Amino acid sequence: MAVFTPLSDAQVAAFLDTFDVGRFTALRGVAGGTENSTFFVTTDRRELVLTLFEQGEHEELPFFVDLLDYLAEHRLPVPGTVHDREGVALHSLADKPALLFPRLPGRYPEAPNLAQCRALGDALGHMHVVSQHFPGHRPNPRDLHWLRVKHHKVLTYLSPSDQTLMKNEVDDFESAFSQHAELPQGAIHGDLFRDNTLFDGDRLGGIIDFYNGCTGDLLFDLAIVVNDWASDADGRLNPERYNALLYAYQARRPLTQDERELWPVMLRMTALRYWLSRLLVVYVDPPAHDLTPHDPERFRTILHARINHGALPIPEVNR
Ligand SMILES: Nc1ncnc2c1ncn2[C@@H]1O[C@H](COP(=O)(O)OP(=O)(O)OP(=O)(O)O)[C@@H](O)[C@H]1O
Ligand SMILES: N[C@@H](CCO)C(=O)O
Incomplete structure (x- = not known):
């Protein structure tokens, strides 16, 4: 399991209102991961990933946001953060720092070819x-x-x-x-x-x-x-x-x-x-x-x- 902070549909629907990502339709906790709470979020327009940061140095999150955005802008296959209508990426949800990402395709290879x-x-x-x-x-x-x-x-x-x-x-x-x-x-x-x-x-x-x-x-x-x-x-x-x-x-x-x-x-x-x-x-x-x-x-x-x-x-x- 990797949902340390459960979220309700209503909480996530309200959270999405500040973003231009479509209307909330479904929420699912993600089993993988050990450090943060991760959710797959579906709207009527797209598939997203919502991460709540459970531990670590929260003051370092802007560094990670800048790095992800920089690499995504340079066409690397990384999930650049989704920014809200005001251009802000880093939010708070259930008293935890929260980031929204595009959901990228695929699964990890246990035995890579x-x-x-x-x-x-x-x-x-x-x-x-x-x-x-x-x-x-x-x-x-x-x-x-x-x-x-x-x-x-x-x-x-x-x-x-x-x-x-x-x-x-x-x-x-x-x-x-x-x-x-x-x-x-x-x-x-x-x-x-x-x-x-x-x-x-x-x-x-x-x-x-x-x-x-x-x-x-x-x-x-x-x-x-x-x-x-x-x-x-x-x-x-x-x-x-x-x-x-x-x-x-x-x-x-x-x-x-x-x-x-x-x-x-x-x-x-x-x-x-x-x-x-x-x-x-x-x-x-x-x-x-x-x-x-x-x-x-x-x-x-x-x-x-x-x-x-x-x-x-x-x-x-x-x-
Ligand atoms: N942008 C994304 N697109 C698709 N799936 C994702 C994305 N981000 C995370 N996931 C899924 O969520 C899982 C957990 O994410 P992540 O590795 O960021 O969590 P973590 O708790 O920091 O994990 P770790 O134990 O590796 O430190 C991943 O293994 C992957 O299945
Ligand atoms: N990749 C690390 C865990 C996450 O930091 C390990 O295999 O020990």
Whole structure:
């Protein structure tokens, strides 16, 4: 379930009155999602998604609105927010911040095929070309500094060998990054897992859930995608999906020399980022609701695979 704040038909019908979206006809709570309350709303003119923000930093919502609107204006497949007749996107409903979106087509791929990997790589590359010019700013809340500070909180729950592994990895990342100039920067999605995409067959209908969006290393975003989209059950990289993603991405934005050198480290760092965030959810800061948390072990497996087998070569692209 992902309706933490129930809404009545009458509440939503009244809410829609300030928008030019047609007359309310139906409301349905959406089962997916873990953080916010999500509803599908139907009017006599269109299909919409209504999100109530249950947690997180509400003062950061204008950043997400600006980012979504900017990307949608640049023809990326993201749901730009629906603005009311006065031009305002961010509203309040049932005492929660509320946003209305167009409902995008498709469903997320559990086992993405190569065409879907190409489509995602292309969209991410396109997004990163565009997002380098996005004027907003929000520091990456899950960067190396966060890893450094937060990993201490979970060490007590780990085996001695995992404690050593985690500490050594954080040291290695700091040493590797300190030897390079700043990597290409821009706005990033920050959590582009398969379940944050909608595919209609092989067509990418939408990228959603930008609430980890921030500004930072573009390579960080790409590494999150590759770890989730191109890892096999044993955590090792799947060469076909890996190449499909990276060819398509680099046809839009070839990686720089510094990015190529830091790529194996970035794959490890983003694997550790999710191992740690999932451990924090399980042991340190469990959510108020009883949804099953994501399994931290999956990202420990991926991290081990990256340490033991490195990254596959980055395909060269001729543009
Ligand atoms: N614009 C959209 N078009 C179609 N479906 C959408 C849209 N936005 C959200 N959804 C649906 O609602 C579900 C929950 O949305 P979302 O991922 O934003 O919620 P969340 O609570 O922030 O989730 P998460 O656990 O991934 O952080 C999605 O999995 C998707 O099925
Ligand atoms: N994508 C995250 C959960 C949402 O932030 C994970 O798989 O741990």
